[in-house]
Every structure is written in structure tokens, then in C-alpha cells.
Amino acid sequence: MTDRTSHLELEQHEKTFLDSNELIINMGPQHPATHGVLRVILKLDGEKVLGTECVIGYLHRGVEKIAEHRTYTMFNPYVDRMDYVAAVSNGLGYCEAVEKLLNIQAPPRANYIRVILTELNRLASHMLWLGTHALDIGAITPLFYTFRDREEILKIFEKYCGARLTTHAFRIGGCSYETYEGFEREVEKFIKFVTPKIDEYEELLTTNRIWIERTKDVGKISAKECIALGVSGPVLRASGVKWDLRKAQPYAAYADFDFDIPVGQNGDTFDRYMVRMHEMRQSLRIIEQAVGKIPSGPIMAKVAKVMKPPVGEIYHSIEAPKGELGFFIVSDGSTQPYRVRVRPPSFVNLQALDMMVRGALVADVIAVIGTLDIVLGEVDR
Amino acid sequence: MPEETKSPTPPPSGEPQPAAGEPIPGSVQSSPDKPAASAMPAKTAEAPPKPTGAAAVPWESAMISRLRAQHGSGIEANSYLGQNYIVANSSLLPEMLRVLRDQEEFDYCVDITAVHYPDREKQFEVIWILYSFPLNERIRVKAAYADGESVPSVVAIWPAANWLERETYDMFGIRFEGHPDLKRILLPDDWKGYPLRKDYGIIQQDQEWVQINLGIESGQ
Numbered sequence: 001m002t003d004r005t006s007h008l009e010l011e012q013h014e015k016t017f018l019d020s021n022e023l024i025i026n027m028g029p030q031h032p033a034t035h036g037v038l039r040v041i042l043k044l045d046g047e048k049v050l051g052t053e054c055v056i057g058y059l060h061r062g063v064e065k066i067a068e069h070r071t072y073t074m075f076n077p078y079v080d081r082m083d084y085v086a087a088v089s090n091g092l093g094y095c096e097a098v099e100k101l102l103n104i105q106a107p108p109r110a111n112y113i114r115v116i117l118t119e120l121n122r123l124a125s126h127m128l129w130l131g132t133h134a135l136d137i138g139a140i141t142p143l144f145y146t147f148r149d150r151e152e153i154l155k156i157f158e159k160y161c162g163a164r165l166t167t168h169a170f171r172i173g174g175c176s177y178e179t180y181e182g183f184e185r186e187v188e189k190f191i192k193f194v195t196p197k198i199d200e201y202e203e204l205l206t207t208n209r210i211w212i213e214r215t216k217d218v219g220k221i222s223a224k225e226c227i228a229l230g231v232s233g234p235v236l237r238a239s240g241v242k243w244d245l246r247k248a249q250p251y252a253a254y255a256d257f258d259f260d261i262p263v264g265q266n267g268d269t270f271d272r273y274m275v276r277m278h279e280m281r282q283s284l285r286i287i288e289q290a291v292g293k294i295p296s297g298p299i300m301a302k303v304a305k306v307m308k309p310p311v312g313e314i315y316h317s318i319e320a321p322k323g324e325l326g327f328f329i330v331s332d333g334s335t336q337p338y339r340v341r342v343r344p345p346s347f348v349n350l351q352a353l354d355m356m357v358r359g360a361l362v363a364d365v366i367a368v369i370g371t372l373d374i375v376l377g378e379v380d381r
Numbered sequence: 382m383p384e385e386t387k388s389p390t391p392p393p394s395g396e397p398q399p400a401a402g403e404p405i406p407g408s409v410q411s412s413p414d415k416p417a418a419s420a421m422p423a424k425t426a427e428a429p430p431k432p433t434g435a436a437a438v439p440w441e442s443a444m445i446s447r448l449r450a451q452h453g454s455g456i457e458a459n460s461y462l463g464q465n466y467i468v469a470n471s472s473l474l475p476e477m478l479r480v481l482r483d484q485e486e487f488d489y490c491v492d493i494t495a496v497h498y499p500d501r502e503k504q505f506e507v508i509w510i511l512y513s514f515p516l517n518e519r520i521r522v523k524a525a526y527a528d529g530e531s532v533p534s535v536v537a538i539w540p541a542a543n544w545l546e547r548e549t550y551d552m553f554g555i556r557f558e559g560h561p562d563l564k565r566i567l568l569p570d571d572w573k574g575y576p577l578r579k580d581y582g583i584i585q586q587d588q589e590w591v592q593i594n595l596g597i598e599s600g601q
Contacts, residue, residue, distance in 0.1 A: 057567035064552070065576050065583060100462060227489055227514065230541025241514070248517050312437070312461050315510055315521065317491070328510065330496055339577075343492040343510070351544045380567060 021046065027365065029058055035132065035369065036376030040353070047361045052354045056347075059380035067340035072098050072172060072307045075340065080166040082342065083378040085128050088121035088157075089320040091170045096251055097316035097327035098172045101309040104301045110174035111253035112294045116187060117160070117169055118252070119283040119290075123194070124153040125321035125373075126276050126283075130201060133273075133370035137214045142204055149197050152190050159186075173303035179294070187291045191284050198280050205273070215269035219356040219368035222267055229355065230348045233323025235372060238275045239267030245319035252318075257289045269371040276373075308335055322346050322373055342381060346374040437461040444485050452477055466521035471503075474524055475533040478509060482538055487511040487520065490539035493546055495553045497579045503527045505555055509535070526555065534559040552577035 022045055029039040037058035043051040063082060067075045079094040080087035092114055099106060106114070131146035154164040159180050161169045170176065205211045221231070223239040236243060244261045246254040262278035264271030309331040317326030323345030332338040349372050356372075357365045440460035445467075448456055455470030456477075469477055481487040489512040496506045503525035512519050526532055534557040535542045546557040547566040554575035557563055565572060574581055588599050 057565075057569070060567045062576060062583070065581075068579075069583065103462060228540045230490055230539065230545075243514065314462060315464060315492075315519070324491065326492060326510070328492065328494060328508070339496045341492070341494040347544065347548075348541060351541065 022050065029055070035374060036379075038350075038369070038374070038376055038379070040365065040369075042362065042365065044362065047363075049357050049360050049362065049365060052357060052365070054350060054353060056350070056376070057380050059376050061381065063381040064340055064342060067337055069336065071335045072309070072337060075337070076170075076172065077166070077168045079342075080168055081377060082344065082381055083125075083320065083322065083325070083346065083375045084165055085375055086121050086125040086321045087165060087167045088117050088169050089125075089318065089325065091168060092118050092252065093316065093318040093320065093325045093327055095170045095172050096318065097314060097329055098307070098309070099301075100316050101312065101314045101329055101331055102172070102303070102307065103310075104173060104303060106174045106252075106301055107298050108253065108295045109297045110170075110299045110301075112290050113175050113179060113299065114170060115253050115257070116287050116290050116294075117157070117167075119287045120153050120156060120187075120190075122283050122321045123280055124150050126280050127153075129276065129321075129370075129373045130273075133367075133373075134205065134211075136366050136370045137211070139205065139208070139211065142201055145197065145201060145204075149194055152193065156183075156186060156190065159183075171300065172307065174298070174300035178299055184291050184294065187287060191288055191291075195281075195284060198277065198284075202277055206277075212270065214363075214367055215273060215371075217266070218269040218360065218364050219371055220266065220268045221352060221356050225355060226267070226352070229352045231323070231352050233319070233321070233345055233349065233373075234272055234275045234279060235323065235349055235352070237261065238264035238272040240265055245317060245324060251316075253290070254286075257286045259286050269367050272371045306335055308333060317343065320345055322375065322378070323349055344378045344381060346372075346376075346378040347381075350374050350379055440465050447484075448477065448480070451480065464519065464521070466523060468523050471524040471526055471530075471532075474522075475535050475538065478522065478535055479538050481511060481520075481522070485513070486515045487513045489514060490535065490541045490545070491519070493535070493542055493549055495549050495555055495577075497553060497577065499579045501525070503530075505553060507532050507549070507555065531556040531558040533557070534563075536560055551575070554578070 022043065024041060024043050027040040027042055029037040039055040039058070041053045041055065042049055061081075063078055066078060070078070076091065076094060079090040082090055095106075127146040127150040131143035134140075134142040157167050157169070158164050160183070161167050161177055168176070221235070221239055223236075223241045226236045226239045226241065240263055242261050242263045245251070246259075247261060259282045260278075262275050262282065264275050311331055311333045313328065313330040315326055315328045317324050319325075324343065325345055326343030328339075328341040328343065329337050330339040353368060353372060356368050360368070437459040438461075440458040442458075445456070445458045448467075452473050455473055457468040459466060459468070490509065491512050492508075492510040494508050494510075496508065498504055498506065505526045505528065506523055507526060509522040510519065511522065524532075532555055534546055536546065537559070543561070544566060546560050547563060549555055550557060550560075550563055551565045551568055552575055564570065568576070574586075576583075591597050591599065
């Protein structure tokens with residue numbers, strides 16, 4: 001050092017090399033790995049994540065406000081547009097909530113059709129999750145496989161109700177449509193077709209060294225933290241909590257079927273992957289049992305053409321592919337709901353992101369967003 | 382550049398204006414009281430049975446007696462369609478919620494939301510939906526708050542409440558006292574008004590926006 005170097009300059013020099021170099025950068029909102037329009041502000045020290053903040057609301061459409069200006073029936077198609085990869089589940093949650101409020105019950109045949117379609121939808125949702133999640137981490141092949149096989153489910157939906165994604169498959173009081181000719185046969189054919197495919201996905205990933213290194217011990221969250229943060233669904237189960245609303249508080253016809261709740265132990269990204277893979281097999285088990293014994297009878301309960309639920313309020317929730325999807329509906333006795341509140345699983349689960357990625361690397365943030373399985377349409381509503 | 386858009390002023394709250402239940406002047410919105418009825422053919426086939434509206438019945442349990450012993454009156458426990466809820470005096474919160482978590486095992490905060498009743502003296506009803514993993518039971522706790530009155534935050538009790546309270550603030554303008562970072566979550570920071578209040582008209586909002594920014598009468 002020469003004497004020309006001032007004290008200040010020296011200090012700056014030292015700072016660059018010895019002190020931490022904190023950086024704040026934006027990830028998203030237009031980023032292929034954020035699964036929609038999610039903006040995450042990352043505070044970084046080199047590659048290490050010091051903290052995050054999620055900026056959401058880009059897809060906010062005011063669904064809850066819209067509900068107050070629609071009749072109960074008119075609001076039904078709107079719920080499909082929240083979690084648009086699992087529209088059938090949303091419809092089931094909403095229809096059952098209104099049915100509860102009206103104090104009516106869907107007939108058994110409708111309930112069986114509901115279970116079959118909802119479980120098919122869970123499979124479709126998990127397939128889409130697997131394809132995109134693997135793609136984010138760098139495995140491109142699973143995406144092609146899962147999209148190819150998901151197509152078969154969408155074909156069944158299309159044949160049943162004419163729509164592939166925003167299905168509007170159910171009506172308050174039952175189902176809109178009777179099953180088509182050969183529905184059972186096609187579903188059975190699909191089960192036979194897809195069972196080996198799930199093993200195929202697993203062959204690609206479960207023992208893959210790159211996959212294991214990118215997912216094991218990444219984004220760990222304990223059962224206690226999950227419960228405190230309100231996390232539900234496969235994320236909660238991967239942390240070791242054996243809790244599934246289909247078993248804990250059965251709805252539709254789920255009490256009739258035999259299935260297991262897969263749970264993980266470590267609560268890391270790999271366990272969440274395994275839980276969802278097993279869930280796909282359990283869904284197939286449920287469909288197999290249901291499709292063999294769909295009861296005969298009507299598909300609609302007696303429902304007034306103009307629905308006026310008595311004054312009161314109800315909270316009803318179902319196990320959607322992402323977690324607990326709840327509807328809190330307040331009726332003032334008129335044809336329109338006074339207030340509809342949607343409890344979205346993606347929104348609450350996303351809250352855990354910050355905790356899960358603190359201290360991890362930037363690349364892990366991508367893995368954790370994928371493993372949380374969020375759909376921004378549902379986060380923002 | 383059309384990037385700078387002026388946001389229309391929200392309907393001033395408190396002023397006489399169309400409540401949500403009334404048609405907004407100049408709009409094509411039909412009266413919500415009978416929209417479906419008017420669209421229906423005049424006589425539909427045989428009238429289906431009226432929904433048997435079960436009334437709310439008082440709900441008594443060991444837990445409620447314990448809560449009453451601890452907090453005295455100001456707790457009203459009812460059950461409607463098999464779902465239990467407690468209407469609590471707002472002065473009992475958040476202590477009662479803490480007791481529910483620590484002593485009654487309601488360890489999971491499912492949801493926090495509010496309902497706006499403009500005609501009531503205390504306009505807002507804040508609702509906490511709780512679940513207990515050990516008991517596999519749900520309850521709702523409700524308390525009424527006046528406009529401008531702040532609600533105690535429960536983030537310290539259930540961290541899950543963080544975003545849920547932010548959303549309630551965003552949509553209703555209810556302030557949660559003690560929240561670590563209370564700001565809007567779904568709407569932009571400079572948004573005016575609170576959309577889920579009953580006096581916030583959506584069509585009004587839309588028309589004002591197109592009038593200011595596009596110079597046309599109505600976007601509807």
C-alpha cells in the first residue's frame with residue numbers, strides 16, 4: 001500500500017473481500033419455475049438464502065366478492081378457476097358446503113361418481129406436479145411421460161362433461177350428468193394402463209442420484225412447524241402427521257373405501273415426493289373399489305330450483321390434492337350467499353416457504369416451490 | 382405510456398350508498414333479491430321440500446364449562462348443523478384463544494376471516510376457525526368489532542395467522558394489533574378501499590376506472 005491510499009479506500013477494499021455481500025434479487029413474477037405468477041424477493045449472501053418475501057396477488061380476481069353477487073348455482077363454475085388443475089375437487093368442496101347449508105345430501109350414486117372423478121383429478125393434479133417439479137430440478141423426461149398419461153384422465157373428463165380442465169362436473173345436490181356408456185370399462189382400462197406407468201416414473205427418479213441429491217434434506221420442515229404454520233395435505237403428511245380429511249372427517253362416499261394414508265418421516269423434498277407417489281397408487285385403489293360397485297339410483301337429490309338456504313353459516317372442508325380446501329359460507333336466507341370465504345390450501349402452505357428455504361441455496365428455492373405444489377390461481381383467488 | 386393509471390376513488394364508507402343487497406344505480410345488475418326467480422319460468426313443477434332449517438341449539442360440553450369458569454359470562458356456545466361455535470365477548474380475546482390452544486388442544490388454526498354487517502353497531506364479525514389434531518374436532522370462535530377497532534393478533538399463538546390476518550386486513554380494513562408486518566397481501570399497496578366491505582360496489586369501481594383512464598362511459 002502506498003501512502004496515497006486513504007483510510008476510507010482501505011476500508012472499502014476490505015469490505016469487498018471480507019464482509020458479507022448481501023444482495024436482494026427478485027425471482028419472478030415471470031419465471032418458469034414459479035408455477036404461475038409468484039414473485040419471491042430473495043435476500044442472498046452469495047448463493048445462500050438469508051430470507052424471502054412472497055409477493056402474491058397477481059392473479060387476484062376477487063372470487064369471494066363475486067360470490068356475493070351471484071346465486072349459489074351461478075357461483076359454482078367460478079370455483080373451478082381457483083385451483084385450475086384440480087377443478088373437480090374445488091367443485092366437490094363447494095357443492096358439499098352448500099348442500100350442508102341446505103341440509104340435503106347427495107344420493108349414493110352421485111357420491112360414488114364424485115369420488116371416482118375427484119380421485120382421477122387428484123391423479124391428474126399429482127401428475128402435473130411431478131412433471132413440472134422434476135422439470136424445475138432438471139429432469140425433463142418425466143414431464144413428457146406424465147403429460148401423456150394425464151391426457152387419458154382428461155379424455156375421461158371430456159367424455160363425461162365436455163370440459164377437460166374447468167369441468168364444472170357437479171351440481172349442488174348431486175351430479176350434472178349421468179355417466180356415459182362404457183364409463184366403468186374405460187376407468188378400469190385406465191387403471192390397468194396407469195398402474196405400471198407410476199412405477200415407470202419412480203424408476204426414473206427414486207434411485208436417480210441427481211434426484212436424490214437435489215431433494216434429500218432439502219426444504220425440511222418438522223411436523224410441529226407444519227401444524228404451527230397451518231400446513232396441510234401431502235406436505236404435512238411427509239413430515240409424519242398421519243392426517244387426511246378423507247379419513248379424519250369422511251365426506252362424499254370415502255367412508256366406504258379401504259385405503260392407506262402414506263406418511264413420510266423427514267419432511268424433506270424427497271419424502272414429499274414419495275408421499276405423493278404413494279398417494280397416486282392409493283387413489284387408484286379407491287377408484288378401483290368405487291368403479292366396481294357404483295350403486296344405481298338417482299344422481300340428484302331434490303333441490304329447490306331457487307335455492308334459499310336458511311339463515312346460518314357453515315364451514316366445510318375436503319382433502320384437495322394440495323391440502324385442506326375449506327368453504328365458509330354465510331347465508332342470509334336469500335338466493336345469494338352473504339359471504340363466501342375460501343380457505344385455500346396453496347395460500348396457507350406457501351407461507352411455509354420462508355421457513356423452509358432459510359439457509360439453503362438459491363437452487364433449493366426452486367425445488368421447494370415445486371415441492372409445495374402451489375397453484376397461483378388458488379393462492380390469489 | 383399507459384402504465385400510469387389512476388385508481389378510482391373508492392366509495393366513501395359511511396356515506397349513504399347502495400348496500401350490496403341493492404342494485405347500483407345505472408348498472409345492469411339485477412336485483413339480488415330475486416334474480417334467479419325472475420329468470421325462471423313462472424311455474425316450476427312440484428315444489429321440492431323446503432330445506433329443513435335446523436336451528437342453532439345451545440352447545441354444552443366440559444370444555445365450555447371450563448371456559449365459563451375461567452372467563453365468566455360473555456361466552457355463548459351454540460351448535461348449528463352439527464358444527465360448534467363460540468360467540469365470545471371481544472374483551473376475552475386473545476386470552477381465550479390462547480387457552481384454547483394451550484389447554485384445550487386446538488393446535489391448528491385453519492382460517493381467520495371476517496364478515497361485514499353494515500347495519501350492526503359493531504360492524505365486523507371476526508371468525509377464527511380452529512381444529513384439534515388430538516380431538517379431531519373443529520370449532521369456530523366469533524367476536525364482533527366496531528369499524529376502526531383493532532383486533533388482537535394471534536400470530537404469537539398460531540404463526541399460521543400471519544398471512545390470514547394480512548388478508549383480512551387487505552379485504553376488510555380490520556387492523557390486527559400486534560401483527561409483525563400488517564400490510565396488504567393480495568391487492569397492490571396503493572389500492573384504495575377494502576373490497577369485501579358491503580359498501581364497496583364492484584361495478585362502481587369498474588366504471589370510475591374506465592371513466593378516468595379510458596375516457597368512456599362504462600366498461601360493462
